[in-house]
Amino acid sequence: MSIPKTQKAVFFEENGDLDVIKYDDVPVPEIGEGDVLIKNRYAGLNYIETYFRTGLYPTEKPHILGREATGEIVKVGSKVNNLKVGDKVGYLSTATFAQYTRFPATGNILRLPANANDENMKLVAGALLQGLTALTFIYEAYDVQKDDYILVTAAAGGVGLLLCQLLSKLKKAHVIAYASTDEKLKLAQEAGAEYLVNSSTTTYEEQVKKILDITGGKGVAASFDSVGRDTADLSLAVIGRKGTFVSFGNASGPVPPLQLSRLSAKNLKVVRPVLYGYITEHEEFEKYTNQLFHLIDSGDLKIYISKTYPLENYVDAAREFEGRKTTGKLVFEIPQ
Ligand code: NDP
Numbered sequence: 001m002s003i004p005k006t007q008k009a010v011f012f013e014e015n016g017d018l019d020v021i022k023y024d025d026v027p028v029p030e031i032g033e034g035d036v037l038i039k040n041r042y043a044g045l046n047y048i049e050t051y052f053r054t055g056l057y058p059t060e061k062p063h064i065l066g067r068e069a070t071g072e073i074v075k076v077g078s079k080v081n082n083l084k085v086g087d088k089v090g091y092l093s094t095a096t097f098a099q100y101t102r103f104p105a106t107g108n109i110l111r112l113p114a115n116a117n118d119e120n121m122k123l124v125a126g127a128l129l130q131g132l133t134a135l136t137f138i139y140e141a142y143d144v145q146k147d148d149y150i151l152v153t154a155a156a157g158g159v160g161l162l163l164c165q166l167l168s169k170l171k172k173a174h175v176i177a178y179a180s181t182d183e184k185l186k187l188a189q190e191a192g193a194e195y196l197v198n199s200s201t202t203t204y205e206e207q208v209k210k211i212l213d214i215t216g217g218k219g220v221a222a223s224f225d226s227v228g229r230d231t232a233d234l235s236l237a238v239i240g241r242k243g244t245f246v247s248f249g250n251a252s253g254p255v256p257p258l259q260l261s262r263l264s265a266k267n268l269k270v271v272r273p274v275l276y277g278y279i280t281e282h283e284e285f286e287k288y289t290n291q292l293f294h295l296i297d298s299g300d301l302k303i304y305i306s307k308t309y310p311l312e313n314y315v316d317a318a319r320e321f322e323g324r325k326t327t328g329k330l331v332f333e334i335p336q
Contacts, residue, residue, distance in 0.1 A: 006027055008023060009098035018319060020053065023312050035105060042331050043066050043331070064095035066098065070088070071088070071089060088114065088116045108282065122308065122333075128292075135291060138163070145173070149219075149220045150173045150175055153178045153225045155191075160226070163175075163224055165302065175194055175195070176193070180324060191304075218240045222239065223244075239266065241267060246271050310333055317330050
């Protein structure tokens with residue numbers, strides 16, 4: 001297969017609103033002796049793209065967006081012996097909103113069956129990052145126990161719908177879903193949430209009371225809170241004695257500095273995990289990807305891919321996503 005010198009990619013050269021995004025020609029990366037070059041087929045959208053673009057998370061520039069993809073290996077470095085041209089793969093990496101991505105062959109990469117079709121490739125691209133996030137967090141950030149009451153914010157989002165399913169089915173916990181519309185809450189309910197809190201139609205005081213009432217006044221064992229600034233106080237108010245605040249995102253902005261003394265009244269724990277810290281070792285990546293795809297293959301975990309966009313429509317997708325208009329997972333089809 002001949003590899004072109006340039007390719008289409010989604011990138012930015014300065015921080016700002018969505019108008020800084022470019023979809024244009026960039027060089028196809030050169031690979032080193034230990035790398036492979038992957039021709040991407042599908043790539044999943046994640047909220048972290050927004051943090052890089054706005055500058056909340058610093059990054060080098062120009063920055064090609066994208067954190068996960070599926071595709072086919074089209075070139076291997078001279079020292080690579082675990083992967084070959086033609087292998088279909090799923091992987092977590094930067095710079096996947098592009099036609100080609102360079103990846104170290106020793107990195108965390110999942111070899112897919114040779115007969116994987118487009119639907120399979122799309123599913124893996126939509127499942128990998130958010131699936132591993134939800135799965136690792138419910139064991140490692142807080143090891144959820146049977147019958148725990150757990151608050152999930154942004155419960156109809158990509159990670160949210162996976163948490164609802166895994167917490168209810170795998171961990172047999174009681175999920176309290178928190179989301180901004182009844183339509184979103186209905187979806188969270190389908191995914192296993194038992195109790196629903198509409199963040200738009202109730203006041204903060206009503207939300208606290210409702211969640212405490214659901215738990216018989218005890219409070220939740222943990223809050224899996226990805227909304228950040230707007231929900232941190234709610235989380236801290238409704239977590240029960242010895243409970244855990246799993247703060248793992250900033251969709252509404254970063255959580256303001258937290259006085260440690262606020263934890264004392266209920267002996268609370270706070271964790272601020274990132275997925276990569278739980279899959280750093282190959283064995284960890286393997287263990288959790290095996291479990292994730294076993295759950296998907298057996299039908300126990302549904303990946304809600306709500307929309308697929310051509311890569312060139314990245315800005316439209318991001319606008320809907322950041323405008324809270326979307327549910328589940330959004331995926332890009334990469335031009336071939
Ligand atoms: P989602 O599909 O959950 O989309 C974000 C959702 O956040 C929105 O739909 C919205 O739901 C809610 N939200 C609340 N306030 C705002 C706001 N002011 N602006 C925008 N959205 C808001 O996204 P993802 O599933 O991709 O990610 C969910 C979160 O998990 C993100 O914060 C992300 O950074 C985090 N994450 C963290 C990881 C880690 O390793 N720590 C890994 C993966 C994801 P509603 O309208 O119902 O409130």
